[in-house]
Amino acid sequence: MIKIKLKCFSQVKYAMGQDEMVIEMKIGSTTSDLERIVRQRSEGKLEHIDLSIAINKKYVKDEVALNDGDEVALIPPVQGG
């Protein structure tokens, strides 16, 4: 198993109820697997929300394999004004 430090921003933070948590995943898991787990745990609160992903504070465009100890940020676009 690998441990991933998840950083939650904006709606993700409110959906998960915290801004940081550790998630255990199988070796070989990817960013898509992590996103799927987070969406499941959010109980539908992230259903219509797109998420951008950064690993160790670097934005990643495509699906990437995760390593033990990675810090993964889930960032939704926000509105504003």
Place this chain on the structure above:
Amino acid sequence: MITPHDLNLWIREGRSFIAIDLRQIDQRDEMPLVGIDHVIADASGIPESDQEMILICQYGLVTEGLILEKGLKNTYSLSGGVEAWNAFLADNLDISNWSRQVILEEVGTKGQRKLMNSRIGIIGMGGLGCPAAQSLIGAGVMNLSIIDGDVIEQSNLHRQMLYSANEVGLIKVNVAKEKLKKMNGKASIKIFNSYLDDENGHSFFRDLDVVIDATDNNTARRSIDKFSREYNVPMIYGGLYKYEGQVAVFNIKGSCSYSELFPSSKNNNENCNEAGMLGMLPGIIGNIQALEALKIIIGISPNLIGKLMIYDGMNHTTQTIRL
């Protein structure tokens, strides 16, 4: 205090006064004081005189303090000092109002000139656009273009500080222009009373050096992103959600674009009408956008080119993501 403009009038009117350059020899050698008959002295050598005196230093700060400290009568500090005076003589540009930022090594008279000669666009004159516009006009931006098709609503007032309760129902860009002109009557404020669209986008973007995205939805941002790339105008993005704000600089020196970071075209997130918003947060984020615009114009780094900064107003932390 006396501004370079007023001092120039005094000289042209032949008014009698004593000008004293209080700078050290190395400063005088590096930037001689020209165009004024003056004497050289140090702070202890200021003569007693019934004539009006003008004290001159490099940035106008030392002389301002000296006059207060010694309680000197009929004595004025040249606002902005030799830096402002020489800039005034060279370009007829009075930078004395900005002496406190010109003194910063990264800004200087050269940076101030760049700022004053720049044209900055702000799209959206709401919670982000108001503080950004106020800060940029305050910093000396003389050419600002603003676009918004909205009217002022009561629910805007807690965070859109350019507007007052008696202006509810009035057109935002008209009121904003009036208020910004009060801050600096010489600034040119070009207004577009409409939302950005495929037609007006061309005339809005054509002359810009930097554009601030102060909108509140994904559709508008994608449109700004498109024009920003087409006209090669860097886009300073700002977004908000409850206590959190995002800022990034897109489309410059090969950096990431908004559409690359957020590929979906869906408008699927709550705006501040649905999610709620304290007035201070857009004030903070709008000011950071203005700061980044200033840095891009002057050429100051580090900055947020190729980075997304996320600010958490609840515990005052930031996280910066490389894009």
